[in-house]
Amino acid sequence: MHIELSGRDEPGARTVVLSAGLGGLGSFWLPQMNVLRAAFRVVVYDQRGTGRSPDSLPEGYSMQEMASELANLLEQHNITQFDIVGHALGGMVAMQLALDYPERVSRLVLVNGWLRLDAHTRRCFRVRQDLLLNVGVEAYVRAQPLFLYPADWLSTHQARIEAEDTLHTAHFQGMDNLLKRLHALMACDYSGLASQISQPVLLLCTRDDLLVPWVCSEELLAALPQATLQRMNWGGHAMSVTDPSTFNHLLMSWLQDDSLAANTTDMELLWQKPSIR
Template identity: 60%
Template structure:
């Protein structure tokens, strides 16, 4: 698995692992890197089966495997204590890590995540799956921004979206890999696990998210013993991109508030 370690380089620096959504690649976090790297050792990675970590995924791929392979890759680099900032799928990976490796995970921020899949989100995923299977990669990639960004933002950034479309088509993770990762995401259910995740969790959402209803954020937080919720009024599913300044400010505030908790847990 390809990892990049940015920001503070001393081994005892507080470490944050940034985990992307279904796209899986580290470049999603570009709008956050400067803000976070000034204060933390920051790890970004291309998830298995995507980007620079491209390889065929097993048919039985699931969330536990996603978390386990990341934990192993971090251990190989000597990173044994870390927080996780995860977007959608990446946030669920963070929750799975917090459950499976409680001695290693200090805190988790889940961006537009959920406790279990909402029927509306399932419908959206099924539409995207149908596009891939029946219309091909180009149609799948072309439709992707509709689920990520507000309409006005897309209209103002049409050239950027066209460039991203060309890049995503050229470096597409492959139909089988995407479907296996998507199926793992759709099967994930933290209903029976959430009460055992005791680390501080930030559940942050955008109220105009087309893919994940904002009510999922409250449902997730209410099931966790130590969660805080934040709701942004605007930004879509990828508000960390569309309103990076506002998102980064809220994230850093929460990180500052929870900085003492991981230190006590480690002593």
């Protein structure tokens, strides 16, 4: 599996691992890299069967396997203590790591995650699956930005989106791999397990997320013993891309907070939508 280590490398530097969503690519986190590198050792990776980690995934591929693969990859690089930031599927990987390797995970950040699959999210996934199976890869890739980004951001970034469509089609992870990863994601249910995750957790969500309703983060807040919830009003499912300034501020403030509250905290943030340039 492809892995990249960067940022601070002195003894004692904290390590932050970044885990992407269904796309699986470490490059998803480019808008966060500079600010994170200044304070931490940073790890990004392409998940098995995606990008620069080509492989054919086995039948019955599961979230437990995704977590185990990452744990083994980190151990190969002598990384046995880390914080992890996960977006959607990456957040599920983070929770599974906290359950299976609790001694290794210090803090978790779950971005637009969920406890169990919401009915609306299931409908969105089924639409995307139908596009892939019945129309093809190009249609699936063209539809993907609609689930990730706000409409007003999309309308002013069409050149970028079209370039990404071409890139993602050329480097598509493969229909079989994507479906196996999607099915593993849809099967996740942490409603009976979340109470076992004792580490501090930051929940980040957006009110205008088309794919994952923001109330899913409220369900996580109620289920996790030590969680903090931060809401953004704008940014869509991929707000780390559309509004990196706000996202990075929230992320860094929490990661660098050495006095995290012991009790669950709901920190309502009414951020205004930034101007689009």
